[in-house]
Each structure stands twice: as C-alpha cells, then as structure tokens.
Amino acid sequence: MIERLISLSLRNRGVVLLLAAGLLVWGIFSIRASKIDAIPDLSENQVIVFTEWAGRGPQIIEDQVTYPLVTNLQGLAQVRAVRAASMFGMSFVYVIFNDNTDIYWARERVLERLNYAQRLLPAGLTPTLGPDGTGVGHVLWYTLHAPKLDLGEQRALQDWYVKFGLQTVPGVSEVASFGGFQPEYQVTVDPTKLTYYNVSLPQVLAAVRQNNNEAGGRKFEQGGTGYIIKTSGYIQDVATLENVPVLTRPGGVPLRLRDLGTVQMTGESRLGIFDHNGQGEAVGGIVVMRYGENADDVITRVKAKMTEVAKGLPAGVSFDIVYDRSGLIEESVANIKHTLLEEMAVVSLVVLVFLFHWRSALSILLQIPITIAASFILLNAFGISSNIMSLTGIALAIGVIVDNGIVMAENAYRNLALHQAAEEAAAGAPPGSSPGFSPAQTVPLSTPEPVHHD
Template identity: 30%
Template sequence: MIASILEFSVRQRWLVILLSLAACVLGAWSLTRLPIDAVPDVTNNQVQINLVAPALTPLEVEQQATVPVETILAGTPGLESTRSFSRNGFAQITAVFSPATSIYFARQQITERLIEARQMLPPGVEARLGPISTGLGEIYWWAVEYTPGHGPVADGQPGWQRDGSYLTPEGQRLASAFERTVYLRTVQDWIIRPQIRSVPGVAGADAIGGFVKQFLVAPDPAKLGGYRISMAEIAAAIEANNVSRGANFIERNGEGIVVRASGRVGSLEDIAEIVVATRGGVALRVRDLAQVENGRELRTGTASADGEEIVLGTALMLIGGNSRAVAAAVDARIAQIGHALPPGIRTRAVLNRTQLVDATIGTVTKNLAEGALLVVAVLLLLLGNIRAAVITALVIPVAMLLTVTGMVQAHISANLMSLGALDFGLIVDGAVIIVENSLRHIAERQQVLGRRLGREEQLETVIASAREMIRPSVYGQAIIMLVYLPLLTFSGVEGKTFEPMALTVLIALGAAFILSLTFVPALIAIAITGRVREGENAVIRGLKALYAPALRGALRAPLLVAAGGLALFAGAGLLFATLGQEFAPTLDEKNIVMEARRIPSTGITQSQAMQLDVERLVSRFPQVAFVFSRTGTPDLAADPMPPTQQSVI
C-alpha cells in the first residue's frame, strides 16, 4: 500500500503539491483558532458548590449542610470523588467527575441533586454553583479606584468638589472615605461586572473589596418600648410599602391606558416617611422610631493597592477557552468601560494573562525558529545540494501547519509544554533519507548512462529510491512514536501535563511521515532536474579527516576506550544525582506572590489595616512597580481564603 502511495505521489506530483497547499491553508486557518496559553491546565473535571450559612458555626455547617449535600451527591453519574471544607458561615464542596463526563452534564446533575438537598438544609442556608471555570481561569484582574491627583471640578458638577467630597452623577455627595468606598463597589457591581460578563469566553466576573451598599434602619429600643411597637412591625411596614400594584388597563378614546400604583422605595427619605402605626390619631413614621442611613453588608474580603483600599475585579475564563484571546477581549472592554465611568474614577489592569502568554509563546517561537534554522543550515552543509536542502526544509513549515490542524481537532492548546517538545531533527528525518537516496540513485544512473535522464526514467528512479527507504523510514518513525506512547497512559495531573506534549509530538511525527511519502517524492520529481553529481563536499571530507584518526586509535586500544566510556557514564550519573528536580518548568512572569497569614481570630478590619502597612513597606523597593492584594473570600469564592490570609502580588 505504501509503495502504491509513493508511485501515485510521483506520477500525480502536481495534484499532491496542490493538496499540500490546501492543507497549508487549512493549517493557517486553524492557527487562528488554536488556543494559546502559558502552561497546560491541570485542573480536573470538577464542579464547585458554595454553601452560605450565616447563622451556623463551622461544626454546625459541617453537620447540617456539608455532610447532607455530600450524601445527596453520592451516586451521581460520572462522579469520582468529593472534597469539602467548612468554616464559620461558609462551606465549599468540590465534586470531581471523570474526564469523559461533560462539564455541563455534570452541572445539570448537581443542580438536580441540590434541589432535593434544599429540603434537608436548615433555614437560611443558600447553595449555589461556582462558575464554569478552572484553577487557571483567573485571566484578568482590574482595580476600580479614584484617580490619584485629580483636582476639583466646578462645584455642582460630578466629581471631586472643593470641600474634598465627591459628587456622584446621581447627585449624592460622598463626604467620608466609607461612603466613597461603598460607591466604588456600586460602580463595580452595576457598571463594570455586567459588561465583563458579556465578553465571549468569560464564565463570570468576580469582585472583592469595598462595601455592598445597604439601607440601614436602626430602631431605638426606648421608643419602640414606649409606643409598644416591635421590630417585626417596622420590617413588615417597610416591606408592605416597597411594592408596586397593577390594576390592568382601561380603554379611553381608543387608547389602552395601563393602571398601576408605584410604591417602590427609591431613597432614604422614602424609607423614613413610611408609616408604621398610629397612636392617638398621630402617624408614627420610621424616622420617628429609628435612624435611617446608608449602611453596608458585612464583607468577607477586602482589596487594596499601594496602601489604599480599592475594589478588585477578576475575569474568569470559560473552560477550554483561549486565555490569550479572552484576556485581550476583556482588556479591550475594560478600556471601553473606562470612558463611561463617573468622573474621577478609573479602572486599571493589575494582572493580565496576555503578558505571560506572549512572553511564553515568544520564548517557544524563538526556540523553534532557531531550531529550524539550525536544521536548514546542517542540511545545506551536509547534502551539498541547495534544491535538495530546500525540499527537505519545506517539510518543517508544512508539518507544523498540519500539526496545528491536529491540535485544534484534538483540543490541545499551544503552550510551553506542548510546543517545547517538538524536535525538527526528528521531523525531517524521514525526508532526509529519501532525498539523499534519490540524489544518489539519480547521480549513479546518470553516470552509468552517460547522459541526463529522461522524464520517465527520472520518475522511475525517484519511485525506486523512495521505495528502497520505506522500511527504514517506517521503522525509524515507529520507534520514535513508541517512545511517547507510554505518556498517554498517565492520569490525573501527570496526564493533563504530559499528554498534550505527547499528542503534539505524535501528530507532528505522523504529519512528517505522511509528507515524506507524498510531498517529498513529488517535489523531488519536480525540482531535481538536470545534472546531479554524487560526491563528498568539503564539510564531509573535513569531518572524515578528523574522525579517521580517532577511529583508528579507538580500534587499537578498545579496552581503554570502553573504560573511558564507563567512567564518563558513572560521572554523568553522579552529576544527575545532584541536579534539582521540578515537575514543571519555571515561568518568570515578573510578578512575585507573597502570602501573609495571621492568627485565626484576627478580624477582617484589623487584617486589612495590617495589610496596608505591608503594601506601603513593599512599595518602597525601587524594583516594585505597584503592589496589590486581596484579603479573604471574593463573591464567587473561586479562591476561598479566610480573613486572616492574604495574597500580595
């Protein structure tokens, strides 16, 4: 069969070249769809479940929420294991599924089980699924902060006022640092996050820092006791006066007019004017019984940058997305959003995955380009025929484009591991022996006949030369491929790390083997014309002149040479024992992550105050461009940390 393919490739050489060009076009198109990342994503197939139980202690959360949910999840199709942790008011359960299970099928199964589990959970416990992302899904972080050094605008215009307060576009004057921090979180939650969620490839937008705004009603116990009014009555009155009623519609003069009564609360003044009860014919309003003011929700995490509190947002990438493309799209959307923010407020990228990916891909591209140029230079020196060297070298870009197509179909991302293992010497190995053998046979037959070969004679010579190299070519490629096959049996983290590399190499070697049987013979039949001389060039003669004396010396003293080889092997073994070992290559993304831990009883406010001191100290180093950190757990709890633990970057 392979012999038939060889003969077809030579006889129909222009058709083979045309098909190869079509494959290159397909590879170039696949290159635009190839996911690009710095390292392979080793996260297993998992679904996170976050349980919020504000009234429960860690032991109660474990007994009344975590264990029942884990029990309900048992037996879910495709489920391999579950793990969880419980702390005060919060628990997270991670359900790990088999790699063959669709993540969307898994989430559907978990959702159905949670519906059943809600009947067993205590009142007030809320269960929700985490985003469809992975441990490497945090591709873009941005800070929402007030513009530093921004001077006051005209009084009455939105922005900083002359008295040091900040006037919002809604007309609210923010006089205290607390109010301004609350407003930053409002901007993040209501302006920025909804737009980031709409970016293709984004699974969710997380937020940490600031305060979630609330309307706070603080009843006076003395007044409640004097008027014999309970807190439940105040809550019921506020709830009853915060609704809209519809009365269908009426027709008048041919028009349908909708009738409704709007009773929605829109400000603190509206809440203060709500009537709670009457005493002696006098209406008692909320303002008569309680203090009404802006408040905040108790937070589980904070964020800061350069010693100042900020709001930190995080874009989480959808599973299987192209981190480079998604991060670039988020960056473009953040820049677009920045033009629509209130005056004096800005967004600033503090961590962009694109920078790491570009640096990694740049390193891989540089290494691959240098390797390709080195192979081409060696081919030119050793083959001694420019056209033959060009034919062999063309296998490299064509094989790479075919490899890209295979990577896209196999859902393999281009990263440091998958591309870094490619060896162009192995890729051109089959093409080299076929080209060299064809040159030799053409030169020998021309010498025997004493003339140039005719077209039919040359085609037959190329077919015979390539057929002669079928067996060594097949054996050589098969042996190399067999070396990588055991890597495909890895599972877990090892499998996710090394399987993409093995598959990429196998695809590249397979593509090169096919090209050596089709593309290379066709090009030889087209390009190798005219007189062909078979002989040793100056490089080969020089190498032989150096090698011959060494070979004769080795043959005269074989025991000494063997002993020297064993000594070198033993020395290499000793050196290998002293080498360091790393599971993955070291990546220098020019960022340093520090983790600060404090005693478990430290409160969130105290922990944040201590963190600001750490940032101010780190910022003094001249090598530090800026420093930011987050303390505690963000909204989506993709990385749930206690209030006593901080990540400083």
C-alpha cells in the same frame, strides 16, 4: 506494507506533492484558528455548587446543607469525586467529573439533581452553580480610578454599570467585583426597648419588609384618558426608614422604628480590603474566561468593550488594568516563534553543509514546515491550546524531524548504490571498473597462505 507504500509514492509523485501542499495549507488555517494561551489549563473538570445561609455556623452548615448535597450528588453519571467545604454562612460542593466529560452536559446533570436535593435543605435555601470557568480563567484584573468618588459609590458603579457591561462580552463567564463596600441600611434595635414595648424581633423584620414594597392598583379611564394607579413604597433614605410604623399603641399612636433603636447608612461587614500599590483601597473586578475559550481573543474583546463602557463613566473615572495575561501570552508565543525560526535556520545550514546536495537538503527541509503545520491540526482536534508547553514540544521535535529525514535520505542512497552495483555485476563489469579494465585483471586483496603437511 511499507515497501508498497514507498513504491506507490514513488510512482505517484505528483499526488504526494499535492497531498503535502494540502496538508500544509490545512495546517496554516489550523495555526490561525488555534487557541492561544500562556499556560496550559490543567485544572479538573468540575462543577461548583454554592449555598449561602447567613448567620449559621460551620457545623450547622455541614449537617443541614453540605451533607445532603454531597450524598445526593455522588450518584451522578461520570462523576469521579465529590468534595465539599463548610464555613460560616456558606457551603461549597465541588463535583469532579471525568476529563472527557462535556462541561455543559455535567452542569445540566447537576442542575437536575439539585431540583430534588433542594427539598432536603432548610426552607428558603437555594443552591446555585458557580461560573463555567476554570482555575486559570482569571485573564484580566482592573480597578476604577475615581479620586472624586468614595468607596461605596465606586462599588455601586462597578456592580450596577461596569459589571453588567463587561459580562456581555463573548467568552466571559463572570465579572467578580472586589474592594470597597456595598451600602446598606443598618437597623440596630435596643433589647430593653423591645421588652418595654412588648415587641418581638420578627415583628420588626416584618414591618421593614412590608414598608419596603410597591403595590399595584388598577387602570381607569376618565375623559378619554387612561390612568394607572400604583403606590411606591420603597425606602429612599434613612428618614423614611426611621418613620416605618411597627405597631399602633393604645390611643392610636404609632410605634416607629426609631423608637426601638437607631437607623444608619453604612456598609456591610468586610473580611478584608484591596490595596493597590500601597496607594490606598481600590474597587475593581476580575474577568473570568469561559471554559474552552481563546484567552487572547477574550482579552482583546474585553479591552474593546472597556473603551465603550468608559464613555458612560462619570467625569474623572477611568480604568486601570492591574493584571493582563495578554502580555504574557504575546511574550511567550513570540519567544517560541523566535526559537522555532532559529532552529529552522540552523538545521537548514547544517543539513546543507553536511549533505552538500541541494535536492536532498530540500527534501529534508520541506518536512519541517509541513510537520509543524500538521501538528496544529492535531492540537485543535484534541482541544489543546498553543501555550508554552505545547509550542516547546514542537520546538524540541524539530531535531527528530530532521534526523528522520537524514536517515531516510541516507538509506535511499544506500539502496540506490546497492541496486546500481547489482546491475553492474549482472552486466559483467565489476563495480567501479574503468574502460579497458577486465575482470581477469583483478587481483585478490589477500592470498591464502599455503598449507604445509608433515
């Protein structure tokens, strides 16, 4: 089979050269389309299910939330393992699928099963899926430089403006906010006053909900003009919340929320802070890349979007990039490219010096760019990004490529020499004989010793 292939290639050299040129061009396009990242994505193919139940302990979360979800998600197709973690007020379930499973197909299967499993959970709980990103999807971190805004205002700016702007970038799965605190109204009721006025805590909660709402009216026309009636009852400040009536006492006197406790504007409880270079707390976000995207392209698009978003920020507010993987990507790829060029130059010099035959050296050296370009075709076909490990493997393979070319060239010369010797022997002339030198004049290199008989 191999002899036929070699013979066919020798008889159709033009076709072979055309195929090699086409493979080189295809490989160049594959290099341009290859996904670039600094490190390979070795994370598991998983879907995260998150459920929040505020105020409940880990044991209650485990028994009433985590256990029902785990037992129902174990029967999904192509699931390799299901892991879970229960903590105060939160439940995390990690559904690990096979490596060859499409991540979006897996998310659809999980959503289908959650529609049934939700009926087994306590009322009011809704499990949600985590972002379609991986453990190495944190490609960019940034903070807001806003010396004139407090931490609450910075967090509000991040959550209600910057975050929504950056989430529209193609390839971004999520923008997770960190730092600062989220402003909230805090009502602290006095148990003694609740007992004195015979008011329960559910009554207080219901009064706050009912008075923080908007009611719709109807439309009517008057004098050819249409009017829409509605009532706006959203709480705007602390004073409005303090005057919310809980119930009406005898005599028509309302019992207000301020009569049962205190109301203040504060931030939610925090478990930690984000300190930036020892200069104090900062507010920012983490850009999470979507599964299977090109990290270098996503970072470029995010930076371009930051320039647009910065135009709408208040005066004196700007972005401060804390972590940017594009620098590591560029340095890694540049280092590997430099190594490849050095190896190709050294190998070319060595081949030319030792073979000392430019046609043989050229046939060997042409294999290097063609093979490297063809390797990117396979990388794209298997969904492998151009990272430190894959590019280093290509660099190490150059020696094997050259060795193969040298062995084939030497074997070709050996076969040609044997064929030439056979043709000369068939013509009646010894190999390497000069004019006037006949076979009868040949002298054996060694003569047999005489045999003595006693």
